[in-house]
Amino acid sequence: ETGVTQTPRHLVMGMTNKKSLKCEQHLGHNAMYWYKQSAKKPLELMFVYNFKEQTENNSVPSRFSPECPNSSHLFLHLHTLQPEDSALYLCASSQDPGSPLHFGNGTRLTVT
Amino acid sequence: QKEVEQNSGPLSVPEGAIASLNCTYSDRGSQSFFWYRQYSGKSPELIMFIYSNGDKEDGRFTAQLNKASQYVSLLIRDSQPSDSATYLCAAPSGGYNKLIFGAGTRLAVHP
Numbered sequence: 001e002t003g004v005t006q007t008p009r010h011l012v013m014g015m016t017n018k019k020s021l022k023c024e025q026h027l028g029h030n031a032m033y034w035y036k037q038s039a040k041k042p043l044e045l046m047f048v049y050n051f052k053e054q055t056e057n058n059s060v061p062s063r064f065s066p067e068c069p070n071s072s073h074l075f076l077h078l079h080t081l082q083p084e085d086s087a088l089y090l091c092a093s094s095q096d097p098g099s100p101l102h103f104g105n106g107t108r109l110t111v112t
Numbered sequence: 113q114k115e116v117e118q119n120s121g122p123l124s125v126p127e128g129a130i131a132s133l134n135c136t137y138s139d140r141g142s143q144s145f146f147w148y149r150q151y152s153g154k155s156p157e158l159i160m161f162i163y164s165n166g167d168k169e170d171g172r173f174t175a176q177l178n179k180a181s182q183y184v185s186l187l188i189r190d191s192q193p194s195d196s197a198t199y200l201c202a203a204p205s206g207g208y209n210k211l212i213f214g215a216g217t218r219l220a221v222h223p
Binding site: 033 | 116143144146148154155156157158161200202204209210211212213214215216
């Protein structure tokens with residue numbers, strides 16, 4: 001198993017759909033993150049979890065709902081998204097906040 | 113003011129030359145700095161991190177940090193075509209929890 005695994009790799013959804021992105025890390029890390037990467041824009045931090053407690057919500061719209069049941073798993077629940085939410089969603093983990101991040105391969109999301 | 117700023121490039125260098133990538137940051141309280149490499153269609157991968165003023169070397173890569181000037185750079189010696197990628201600088205902002213990335217500098221190494 002690679003260090004940080006994300007599924008699905010690609011997702012196409014309509015604006016009225018509900019879907020979830022999944023992330024799993026096998027590195028024994030304590031912190032997990034969601035980042036959004038849009039074309040021509042920097043990586044945007046969305047959420048930070050440390051020991052499965054949310055420690056950062058970077059003013060993310062409520063149509064994105066994170067869930068962290070344990071230190072190894074992180075979900076991003078999506079509902080009523082907009083076309084401008086189409087982007088690459090990257091999950092990352094680190095030993096603790098402030099340590100180097102290890103990224104998953106990302107989920108390429110397209111909202112139609 | 114952007115929290116982490118990089119020149120978007122592209123920076124074009126010939127094979128074998130030194131590539132110099134620069135980054136400035138706004139949070140004077142930042143203590144740790146990271147360089148990531150991202151190939152097209154791939155996720156970012158860590159190249160180096162630096163915490164102390166001065167230089168840190170790892171193989172062909174050297175990271176340089178100047179906290180007084182709020183400036184961090186990455187030098188790539190003996191550049192190879194395989195080094196062609198986007199290089200992302202990252203620093204914490206508003207606390208160590210929040211790692212902020214620059215927009216990245218695209219490096220092109222031509223034979």
